[in-house]
Every structure is written in structure tokens, then in C-alpha cells.
Amino acid sequence: MNIQLPSVNLKPFSAKPAVRRSRIEEGRPFPLGATWDGLGVNFAIFSAHATKVELCIFDQEGTTELERIELPEYTNEIFHGYLPEARPGLTYGYRVHGPYEPDNGHRFNPNKLLLDPYAKQHIGEVKWDHALFGYTIGHNDKDLSFDERDSAAFVPKCRVIDPAFTWGDEKRPNTPWEQTIFYETHLKGFTERHPAVPEEHRGTFLGMLNRDVIGYIKSLGVTAVEFLPIHSFVDDSYLVEKGLRNYWGYNTIGFFAPEPRYCATPFIGEFKEMVSQFHHAGLEVILDVVYNHTAEGNELGPTISFKGIDNATYYRLLPDQKRYYINDTGTGNTVNTSHPRVMQMVTDSLRYWAEECRVDGFRFDLATILAREPNGFDEESSFLHACMQDPLLASVKLIAEPWDCGPGGYQVGRFPPGWAEWNDGYRDTIRSFWRGDEGKIPAVADKITASAGIFNRRGRKPWATVNFITAHDGFTLHDLVCYNDKHNEANGEDNRDGHSHNLSNNYGVEGPTEDEEITEIRYRQLRNFFATLLFSRGTPMILAGDEFARTQGGNNNAYAQDNEIGWVDWEVTDESRDLAEFVQKLILLRQSLPMLRRGQFLTGGYDEELGVKDLAWITPAGVEFDQKNWADGGARCFGMLLDGRAQASGIRRPGLDATMLIVMNAHYDVVNFKLPEARGGERWHCVIDTNLPDRSELVPFDFGSEYMVTGRSFLIFVLEPVDDEENAAAQRSFAHISRGFAKAAANTVHFWNGR
Numbered sequence: 001m002n003i004q005l006p007s008v009n010l011k012p013f014s015a016k017p018a019v020r021r022s023r024i025e026e027g028r029p030f031p032l033g034a035t036w037d038g039l040g041v042n043f044a045i046f047s048a049h050a051t052k053v054e055l056c057i058f059d060q061e062g063t064t065e066l067e068r069i070e071l072p073e074y075t076n077e078i079f080h081g082y083l084p085e086a087r088p089g090l091t092y093g094y095r096v097h098g099p100y101e102p103d104n105g106h107r108f109n110p111n112k113l114l115l116d117p118y119a120k121q122h123i124g125e126v127k128w129d130h131a132l133f134g135y136t137i138g139h140n141d142k143d144l145s146f147d148e149r150d151s152a153a154f155v156p157k158c159r160v161i162d163p164a165f166t167w168g169d170e171k172r173p174n175t176p177w178e179q180t181i182f183y184e185t186h187l188k189g190f191t192e193r194h195p196a197v198p199e200e201h202r203g204t205f206l207g208m209l210n211r212d213v214i215g216y217i218k219s220l221g222v223t224a225v226e227f228l229p230i231h232s233f234v235d236d237s238y239l240v241e242k243g244l245r246n247y248w249g250y251n252t253i254g255f256f257a258p259e260p261r262y263c264a265t266p267f268i269g270e271f272k273e274m275v276s277q278f279h280h281a282g283l284e285v286i287l288d289v290v291y292n293h294t295a296e297g298n299e300l301g302p303t304i305s306f307k308g309i310d311n312a313t314y315y316r317l318l319p320d321q322k323r324y325y326i327n328d329t330g331t332g333n334t335v336n337t338s339h340p341r342v343m344q345m346v347t348d349s350l351r352y353w354a355e356e357c358r359v360d361g362f363r364f365d366l367a368t369i370l371a372r373e374p375n376g377f378d379e380e381s382s383f384l385h386a387c388m389q390d391p392l393l394a395s396v397k398l399i400a401e402p403w404d405c406g407p408g409g410y411q412v413g414r415f416p417p418g419w420a421e422w423n424d425g426y427r428d429t430i431r432s433f434w435r436g437d438e439g440k441i442p443a444v445a446d447k448i449t450a451s452a453g454i455f456n457r458r459g460r461k462p463w464a465t466v467n468f469i470t471a472h473d474g475f476t477l478h479d480l481v482c483y484n485d486k487h488n489e490a491n492g493e494d495n496r497d498g499h500s501h502n503l504s505n506n507y508g509v510e511g512p513t514e515d516e517e518i519t520e521i522r523y524r525q526l527r528n529f530f531a532t533l534l535f536s537r538g539t540p541m542i543l544a545g546d547e548f549a550r551t552q553g554g555n556n557n558a559y560a561q562d563n564e565i566g567w568v569d570w571e572v573t574d575e576s577r578d579l580a581e582f583v584q585k586l587i588l589l590r591q592s593l594p595m596l597r598r599g600q601f602l603t604g605g606y607d608e609e610l611g612v613k614d615l616a617w618i619t620p621a622g623v624e625f626d627q628k629n630w631a632d633g634g635a636r637c638f639g640m641l642l643d644g645r646a647q648a649s650g651i652r653r654p655g656l657d658a659t660m661l662i663v664m665n666a667h668y669d670v671v672n673f674k675l676p677e678a679r680g681g682e683r684w685h686c687v688i689d690t691n692l693p694d695r696s697e698l699v700p701f702d703f704g705s706e707y708m709v710t711g712r713s714f715l716i717f718v719l720e721p722v723d724d725e726e727n728a729a730a731q732r733s734f735a736h737i738s739r740g741f742a743k744a745a746a747n748t749v750h751f752w753n754g755r
Contacts, residue, residue, distance in 0.1 A: 023069070023083065023084065024055075024069050024070075024071070024072055024081045024082070024083060025072075025081065025082040025083075025084065026072055026073045026080070026081065026082065027042045027043065027044070027071075027073065027080045027081045027082030028042055028044065028080060028082070029044050029073070029075040029076055029078035029080045030044060030078075031044065031118075032044045032045065032046060032078070032117075032118045032345075032348070033045075033116060033117075033118025033119065033120065033256070034090075034092065034116060034118070034119065034120075034158065034160045036086070036087065036088055036160055036161070036162060036163075039084065039085070040082055040083050040084040040085055040086050040087075041082070041083050041086035041087070041090065041160050042080065042081075042082045042083075043055055043071060043080060043081050043082070043083065043092075044078050044079070044080040044118075045071070045078065045079050045080075045094060045096075045116060045117070045118075045309065046077055046078050046079075046117075046309075046310070046341050046345075047077065047079065047096060047098070047309050047310040047313075048077045048310055048312075048313050048341070049098055049099070049106055049108075049310055049312060049313070050079070050096045050097060050098040050108060050309070050310065051097050051098045051099075051108075052070060052079075052096075052097040052098075052110075053070070053071045053079040053094055053095070053096050053097070054068045054069065054070050054071070054094065054095040054096075054097075054110070055068070055069045055070075055071055055081065055083075055092060055094060056068050056092060056093045056094065056095055056113060056152070057069070057090065057091070057092050058091040058092065058093070058152075058157055059091065060089070060091060061091075061123075062091045062123050062124050062156070062157035063153075065152055068095070069081070069083070077341070086160065087160070088159075088160050088161055088162035089159065089160065090159065090160040091123065091157045091158070091159050091160075092116070092157065092158050092159075092160070093113040093114060093115060093116070093152070093155070093157050093158055094113070094114045094115075094116060094309070095110040095111075095112070095113060095114065096108055096110060096114060096308055096309050096310075097110045100134070100146050102135075102143055102144055102299065102322075102323045103144075103321075103322065103323050104312070104322055105311055105312035105317050105322035105323070106311060106312055107134050107303060107307050107308060107311040108308060108311075109134040109146065109147065109303060109308055111147065111148050111149060111150055111151065112132070112134055112150075112151045112155075112303040112304075112308050113150070113151050113152040113155050113157075114155075114303070114304065114305050114308045114309055115155065115156060115157075115158055115253060115254060115304060115305040116158045116305075117254070117255065117256075117305060117306060117309065117345055118256055118345070118348070119158035119159070119254055119256060119257050120159075120161045120163070120256050120257055120268065120352075121158065121159040121160075121161050121257050121258075121268050122156045122157070122158060122159070122232045122253075122254055122257045122259075122260050123156060123157050123158075123159055123260060124155075124156040124157055124260070125156055125234075125235070125260065125261075126154065126155060126156065126234045126235065126253075126295075126302075126304065127153070127154040127155075128154070128237045128240055129151075129153075129154045130147075130149070131147070131149035131150065131151045131153070131154055132151050132154050132155065132302040132303065132304065133147055133300075133301075133302050133303060134146070134147060134302075134303040134307070134308065135147055142299075142300070143299045143300055143323070144323075151303070155304055156232070156253075156260070158257075161268045162268075163356060165269045165272045165273075167272075167276060167358070168276070170276045170279050170280060170358070171279060172279060172284075172358060172360060173223070173279060173282050173283065173284050173360070174360075175223045175224065175282075175284055175360075177397070177420070177461070177463040177539065178461075178463055178597035178598075178599065179223060179591070179597060180223050180224055180284075180397070180463070180539050181221065181222045181223050181224070181534075181539070181540050181541075181542065181587065181590075182222070182223075182224050182225075182226045182286065182466065182539065182540070182541035182542065183217060183220070183222040183224065183225050183226065183541075183542050183544055184226045184228070184288075184468075184471060184472060184541055184542070184543050184544060185225060185226070185227065185228070185543075185544035185545075185568075186227070186228045186247070186248070186472065186544075186566065187203075187204075187205070187208060187227050187228065187230055187262055188203035188204075188247075188261070188262060188562070188567075189203075189247075189562075189566050189567040189568055190207075190208065190213070190544055190568050191203060191204075191207035191208060191210065191213060192207075192567040192568075193564075193567050193568060193569055193570055194207070194210070194212075194213060194568075194570055195570060196210060196212035196213070197210045197212075197213065200264060201264050203261075203262070204262050204263060204264040204270070205258070205262055205263065205264070205270040205271050205273070205274040206264040206265070206270055206273075206274075207264070208274050209273060209274040209277040209278070214277060214278065214281050214283070215281075217281075217283060218281045218282065218283060219584070220547065220580070220583065220584055220587065221584055221587030221588060221591070222283075222542060222587070223282070223283065223284060224283065224284035224285070224286050224360065224361070224397075225278065225283055225284070225285055225286065226286040226287075226288060226363055226541070227285070227286070227287055227288060228248055228249055228250075228288050228472055229248065229249035229250055229252060229259075229287075229288050229289065229290055229365075230249070230258055230259055230262060230271070230287060231249070231252045231254060231255055231256075231257065231258070231259065231287075231289065231290065232252065232253055232254035232257040232258065232259050232260065233246060233249045233250070233251045233252050233253060233259055233290075233295060234246065234251050234253050234295035234304070235251075236251060236295075239560050242492045242560075244491075244492065244560040244561070244562070245560060245562040246559065246560065247558065247559060247560055247561055247562040247566050248472060248558075248559045249290075250290050250365060250559070251290075251294075251295040251331075252290045252291075252293075252294055252295060253294060253295040253296075253304055253305055254305075255289075255291065255345065255346070255349040256348075256349055256352055258270075258271050271357060272357055272358070275357060275358050275359065276358075279358070284360035284361065284397070285358075285359050285360050285361075286359070286360060286361040286362065286363055286397060286399070287353060287359050287361075287362050287363070288362075288363045288365060289349075289350075289362050289363070289364055289365065290365045290366075291335055291337070291346045291349070291364065291365075291370060292328075292329050292334065292335055292364075292365060292366040292367075292369040292370060292404070293329040293331045293332070293333050293334055293335055293366075293369075294306055294314075294333060294335065296332075296333060297331070297332035297333060298324070298325045298327065298332035298333055299323055299324055299325065301332055301333070313336065313339050313341065313342065314335065314336060314339075314342055315333050315334065315335065315336055316328075316333075316334040316335070316336045316338075326406075328366075328369050328372065328404050328405065328406025328407075328409070329366055329369060329404060329405070329406075330404075330405045334369060334406075335369075337369075337370050337382070337383050338373060338374065338382065343382060343383060343386060346370070346383070347386050347387070347390065347393070350362060350387070350393055351390070351392055351393065354392055354393065354396050355392055359396070360396055360397060361396045361397025361398065361399065362396065362397070362398060362399065363399040363400075363401065363422075364398070364399065364400050364401060365401055366401055366403070366404040367400035367401050367402055367415070368400075368401075368402055368403055368404045368406070368408075368409050368410075368411050369404045369406060370383045370384075371383055371384050371411075371415070372406065372408075376407065376408050377408050377409075377411050377414065379414060379415070379416050380416075384415070384416055384419075388416065388418050394418060397420065398418065398419050398420065399419070399420045399421065399422065399466060400415045400419055400420070400421045400422070401421075401422050402414065402415060402421045402422065403424070412424065412425065412454060413451070413454035413455055413457075416458065417458050417459055417460050419464065420463060420464050420465070420466050420539060421455075421464060421465065421466060422466050422468065422471075422541075423447075423451055423454075423465040423466060423467055423468070423538070425447065425451065425454070426447045426451060426465065426467045426468065426469075426536075426538070427467075427468055427469055427470075427471075428503060429443045429444055429446075429447045430444065430447065430448075430469055430529065430532055430533070431469060431480065431502075431503035431504070432503050433636075433664075433666050434525060434528050434529060434532070434666055434712070435503055435504070435505045435666075436505075436636065436666050436667070436668065436712075437503075438633045438634060438636075439633035440636075440666075441630070441632075441635055441636070441638050442630055444664070445617060445638075445640070447467070447536065448532065448535075448536040448537065448640070448662075449462075449536075449537050449601070449602045449615070449640075450462035450464075450465050450536070450537035450538045450601055450602075451465045451538070452601040452602070452603075455601075456601045461599050461600070462537045462538050462598075462599070462600070462601055463538060463539045463597075464538075464539075465538040465539065466538070466539045466540075466541050467533060467536050467538040467539065467540050467541065468533070468540070468541040468542075468543070469529050469532075469533055470543040470546055471541070471543055472543065472558075473556075473557070473559075474498075474499060474502065474556050474557075475502055475504060475552075475554075475556045476543065476545065476546055476550050476551060476552050477526055477529055477530075477543065477546035477549070478522075478526065478546070478549040478550060478551045479504070479551055479552060479553075479554055479555075479556070480502065480503075480504045480505075480529075481504070481505060481506070481507065481521075481522040481525045481526060482506055482510075482511055482512070482522060482551070482554070483502075483504055483506055483510060483511060483554040484504060484505065484506045484510060485500075485502075485510070485554070486498045486499070486500060486502065486554060486555070486556040486557070487511075487553060487554030487555055488555050488556065488557050490555060490561060490565060491555070491557060491558075491559075491560055491561070492560075497557050498555075498556045498557030499556060499557075502556060505525075507521050507522060507525075510554075511553075511554060519575070521712065523549075523575055523579060524690055524691060524710075524712055524713060525712060526546075526549060526579055527579065527582055527690035527693055527714070528664075528690050528712060528713065528714045530542075530546075530547070530579075530582070530583050530586055531586055531688060531690055531714040531716070532664070532714060534583075534586045534587060534589075534590045535586070535590065535593075535596060535662060535716065536596075537596060537598075537601075537602065542583075544568060545568045545569075547579060547580045547583040547584075548572045548576040548577060548579055548580040549572075549573075549575070549576040549579055550568055550569060551569075552565050552566070553565060578693065578694075582693045586688070588743060589687065589688070589716075589737070589741065592736055592737045592739075592741075593657075593658065593660065593737065594657055594733075595642055595644060595657045595658070595660060602614050602615040602642070603615065604616065604617070607646055610645055610646060611679075612643045612645045612646045612679070613643060613646065614642065614643055614646035615640065615641070615642060615643070616640075616641040616643070617629075617638060617639070617640060617641075618638065618639030618640070618641050618661070618676050619638065619639070620637050620638075620639075620671050620672065620673045620674065620709075621674055622673070622674030622675065622676040622677075622704070623676070625638070636665065636666040636667040637663070637664065637665040637666070637667055637671040637673065637709065638663075638664060639661055639662065639663045639664075639673065639676070640661070640662040640664075641659070641660075641661050641676065641678070642659065642660045642661075642662075643659050643678070643679075644657035644658045644659040644660070644719070644730055644733065645657075645659070645679075645680060645730070657730070657733050658718050658719060658721075658730060658733040658734050658737055659678055659680070659681060659718070659719035659721075659730070660716065660717070660718055660719070661675070661676070661678075661684065661716070661717040661718075661719070662714070662715070662716055662717075663707075663709055663714070663715040663716075663717070664714055664715075665709045665710070665711065665712065665713050665714075665715075666712060667711055667712070668711045668712060669711045670708050670709065670710055670711055671708075671709045671711075672706045672707070672708055672709070673706065673707050673708075673709045674704060674705070674706050675701055675702075675703060675704065675705050675706075675707060675717065676703070677703040677704065678703070678719050680719075680721055680722060680727055680730065681719035681720060681721050681722060682719075682720045682721070682722055682723075683700050683701060683702050683703065683719075683720050684700070684701045684702075684703070684705075684717040684718070684719060684720070685698040685699060685700050685701070685717060685718050685719075685720055686698065686699040686701065686707070686715060686716070686717055687716045687717065687718050687737070687741055688714065688715060688716040689710075689713065689714075689715045690713045690714045690715070691710035691713045698718075698738060698741060700720070701717070718734065718737055719734075720734055721734055
């Protein structure tokens, strides 16, 4: 679509040399950052240990430093000043003076130009050069030495913005957690090869707001798009030397600025326009955010921003050796969210994206670090309290990646009420089961019922578990059924990087094959994975492109592959298009079954008042599991009976939902499954059979009938209730499902219509 760009004068403010220093006024210590008020710009930057801060003004391109102005005031550890007549478009950076005492944690070096931590826009990118480092590379004293070279030519610059944006009648979708389906994608990779996106917009925010792109996502049925990091980040030097880039973006250097490479124009409102268009389509926008570390690395890393502003405050340092950094992230440094000013920066950033940019939620990378206090992970940490007590942040979706490589780093299920968490146990269990591993039925039973053993506490709901089988980190779903081993040679690390424990299976051939039998098994397994994910209790997350069998050629760590390996390929085969339509059908059916979204955990307990169990586990013989069945490590086929008369919300009204039977067979051969008798119903109707994905009508079966469950297949049966007054509500539910099935069978994925 065409965007009407506002008329913005990007010419930087320039003053007469004779009055350079007199122009600056005291200004205010708040808000932090560079704030235009219509008459000038207020500059405010925190540093507890600096002795002087100079504002450096550059030409529009950021190549020539025009002027240095000392900020005149220091209030509550904030340097500040007001520049009259300065305007949006002014390009700037800082030089910060103070002690260079690495042994005491201080690394001030005014020769290094620094990015404003609160800058709303960056221009340019890091150009790796020895001048970026506060110490002299190659010196015998290493980082204890002091480097006097000017780094300004090699670092990005900040730009003052006009935050005005017309949102019109845009409204947040506010999708309830119970109805949420996440779609994780890389902003650039999703449109870089998209044929409907103009080449000049591919890989940018403008590319994502293309109507065909949004139309496809909407038609698939997901409710929220979760973007890998879009905050300004740095390409690691070792990647640049190999001709690679930090494609994923988990190397943040600016928590308020969008990554410049994702902007097609100087118009900073591109991101807001994208959010607005997504909201108009009823889609939420979730940002993957990286507040746990920055791109400055350890004591041998560059000085680009925080390290030169107040190293001892912004980073966690070893208590008895402050020259060195605590490295709970595995990236060299750890952001010190225990300090109130650093915590303020993180929460200010979150509020900026949630309020000013109307983002609907955040997925926190290595979130355990943010909740780690000096005594370890703390459910009552200041960070978690700060999020939940803030009216705005408490109203958006908060998702934790609940692990890191620090002490006590694995904390799945330990985040407080109000948070959702990535559940890697779900991923591993479902992969292992469909691979055919022994003894997995008890674990699968737990995971597909929302991992109650982990999450059923403190009033948390089933949606707290974010269920996923694949994510950006690891194999794509296609590669999970095509490769036994990772193939990361393109990363230039001799295939040593990435996980080796993938729980994958190639079914006889490593990689692509023309063997039709193997291909059929692979695609049936893909359907099994999707059906399991979408008919489990909890919040499902789909990796973009999995729905049409996207491949990375066996690379399970494509973090550096800003190329065809990492990008989504929109050229699809008949099989992959059929898979996408099958996924669309599953999502529509999920929306037709409220039982999957009910607000309490299933217990399998008998409800004497209603005379039903909400959940029963069924053997292929059509009877309930006993202890012997649970202990049978060789069993690979079972059923899950969900009785629709049990109202999971606690309201005592029977007959509000359909009764459903799910059958999962991970055995390689056919299993005859006896359909159990169910009270209040007449017969079963088969809705989904992953061996027959093109089935377009409900197929009825009487109680006691034996269904030949194909090896490696997933089935859903829905009970047709007796047509009487007592079951009137259940009849309506069954009719709703029938209509949903008909709609799903008739629908096709939007993007490929007519192609």
C-alpha cells in the first residue's frame, strides 16, 4: 500500500559559532532522552559516576560532527540541558567524561561517541574498527589500557523524532488469552521473498503491512504475530568477518529505537503504521525483547553506549573483581536490572512500545535473568513487581522464556500469575511421542492438558503454558521430519553450533527424497504435530512457514543466515499448499470447540452433582486406563475423552459443550480402536483423521464400532447428542461444530487463491 509521508525537515540545527555554548539552557531532568516540545529539544541522560557529558551534533547523514555542547545541569544523577529551536531530524550522540578505572568498574572514555539509551531513532550501523574500543587492542595491558582514537565515524547516530502519528479509528484487538494463537516470525525474512511485496519494501515494516501479507496471516486464523527482535541491534564482528550477519537480532543496542535496516524510509512512523494495519485486521502485535544483555559484550567488547555512560551501573559486575562481567546470558554481559535506574529504563521502554506504539505484548528473551536478584531467581523480584503493578504493562500480554544459562536458570512454571511461559517440556514430549519413543503416554497426557503439574498453582490458567513444537531456534517442522542430524555448515563453525538433541526422524532418507512412501509419512507427521498442538489445552504458537513445510535445509541455528536459508520461501508445492489449508481447517475447528479454551485445568475427577468426569483416558479396547496401562512402556496409542457436560468454569450447568474424543497413535502400524460408549449421545462423528486430510464431511460411527487407526495418525471424534430437551445446548454445540467443519472444508488460504 502507499504511505503518505509527512513533510519533515531533516536539516539539523546549526548555530553561529560565536554563541555556541550560550545557546544551551538548563532544561529538565525528565523525561530521559531527547524530547521535542515544539520550540526546542530537551536532552536528559542518566549517569551516576560521570563528571561531564557533552552533546555532539552532527550533519544530517551523521558523518560530520558540527558542534559539542556540555550539558549544563546535573540533577538526581541526570545530566540535562535544553536546546532552543532544535527540531526533529537533529542528529546527535554523546561523549561522557569520568574515570577510566576498569578495576573499579568504570570505563569512561570521551573519545568514544555514545548512543543515547533513550534515543527513538538510530541512523547508520556499527562499522567494526579498533577505534570502537575503549582500550587499545593489542596492548599488553589489554582492557586496562586507554585508547584515544575517535570512534564517531564507526558508530550509528541518534536522531530526534516527532512522535506525532494519526491512529484514526484504530483499536487494539484485545484478544482474550483463551482465544490467542501466536504466529512467530522474523520481520525481514517473512517478506524478503514475498512476490506480492514491492522489492523496495521487502524486509521492512512497510513490507509487513502489505495487504496480501496481512490477508494471508488473517486468513490462516492466528490471532497474534510475534516478531523476533526489532529493536536496534549490532552485527557481531566475528560474523561480519565471515560475511554473515546477526539475522535474528538478539544483540540489542537501543531499547527504544527500531532497527534501521527494517525501515524503508526515514519516516519513523512506519512501525506505527504497521501496527495500525494489523489492528485493523484484528491481529495483535507481540515483540520479542532482549533486556537481558547488550551488544557491548564483556571487558574486551566495544564501547558504543551503556559501557561508556555508566558501566558500573548498567551491567552486573563480579563483586570482588569489577573489571569483569557476570555472564548469565552467555553473550559476555548481563544488564543490571537490580539498579532502579536500569529498571526504569526497561519499564520505560516497555511503556513506550505499549503506549506510544500500541504494541499488544512482549516475549522476554531469557526472562529468568530479569527476575534474578543477588540471591537468585525470585518470583517476587522487583522486575516482576514493576510489570504487574503498572496499569499499562499489566494489561498487555507478558510471555517469559523461563530459562537462561546462569545459576538456577531453568524456571518453567515459576513465573507469577499474569504471565505466560514458553513450555519447552511440551515441545520435547510431543516430538518424542510422535517419533515413536517408548513410555511417553503419561507425559503426553500431562502436556496436552496444559501441563497442570507445573502451571496449576496460584490461580494460573491453562493459557499460561505457551505450547510449541518448533520456534525460530531449532529445526523447522519440515526439517524435524526430514533430518536426523543438524546441518549447520553454512554458519562457519564446522557444524558444532546448534542443538544435537533434536528428537527428529528422517524416516529413511536424510533430507529431500522422491520416495513417495517416505514423503507421505513425513506429511502425515506434519499434520499430526499441528493437530496435537492446536487441540492441546494452552496457548499454541506456530512458527511462520511451518504451515506450508518451509525448510532451512537442516540448519537448526539460522541466527546468522540473512539469506535464503533464513528467509521464508513462498514458492509452494501442491503438498505444502494442502498442508496450509489443513492447518487453517484445524484452527477453525479449534475456534468451534470452547472446551479447548475453558479456564480451568482438567482433573479427571468424578463430579457427583453432574454425574460425569471432565476427562477420561481410553485404551484401544474402549475402556478407561488403569495403572497397568499407564505403566505399559510399549503402548503408543490412546484416547482422551472430554465430556462436554462437565462445565470447566465451575458453573453447574450441564450440556454446554460437545463431547469430544481424541485418538493419538504413534505406532508405525494400524491399531483397531473401539469407540467407547458416551452418556447423553447417539453416535460418534469423525471430524479429523490425519491419514485422510481431504475428508470434507462428518462420518458417523456407532458406539462399539472399531475404527482402523492408521499408523502415525491423529483423530478427532465429536459426539452427536440425543435430540431431546435435556441435551438442547449440546445439540446446538454439535451443530456449531458441523457448520465450522463445513466452513473449514470449503475455505482455502487467502494468499494462494487463484494462483
